[in-house]
Amino acid sequence: MLIEAMVAIVVFSLGVLAIIGLQATSTRYISDAKYRVDAANLVEQLISQMWSEDHTASTLTSKYAASGGSGYTAWKSVVASRLPGVADHLPSVTIEADGSDTKISTVTVVVYWQPPGSSTVHNYTAVSRIR
Numbered sequence: 001m002l003i004e005a006m007v008a009i010v011v012f013s014l015g016v017l018a019i020i021g022l023q024a025t026s027t028r029y030i031s032d033a034k035y036r037v038d039a040a041n042l043v044e045q046l047i048s049q050m051w052s053e054d055h056t057a058s059t060l061t062s063k064y065a066a067s068g069g070s071g072y073t074a075w076k077s078v079v080a081s082r083l084p085g086v087a088d089h090l091p092s093v094t095i096e097a098d099g100s101d102t103k104i105s106t107v108t109v110v111v112y113w114q115p116p117g118s119s120t121v122h123n124y125t126a127v128s129r130i131r
Contacts, residue, residue, distance in 0.1 A: 031115060032122075038082050039111045039124035046075050046093070046109055047128045055130050057097035057105040064093050064107075085114025089121055104131040 049071060050060055063071040072093055080086040089112035098104040110125045 028115075035083060035113055035115060035122065036124060039113060039122075040126075042075070042079050042082065043109045043111055043124060043126045045078075046071075047107060047126065047130070049075070050105075050107060050128075050130055055103045055105060057095055057102065060105055060107070060130070061095045065095055079111060083111065083113035084116055085121070086112065089114065098129065101131075104129065106130075 046064070050064060053059065053063070061069075063069040064075075065072060076086075076091060079091055091109065091111045094108040096106045096108075098106045106127065106129050108125065108127045110123055112121055112123045114121045
């Protein structure tokens, strides 16, 4: 009878440990999903700002290119406040004129983040054509 009770306690303990492991994994996946959603929202926010301004590639480049335009600098500080590890992996914004029409630009925005306790750097990339 004592052995049966000890086996029951061991089986119960293994079940509790499995539930704790599932909870930890679930929390990690929820955090990863939140970071992906935040990255997508931040990228869409920047592209929306570009849509509301002059669409020429030269204007967009001077304000939003990763070289330190005023729009990029302000947006980068918001990204750094919402995603972990951005200081080590800065977001990039590439703006290219699209053909002979100077009012059409192709914009590529890449946001990087590194979750706490992870050695993997994640990224979200969006390409948009602004006209």
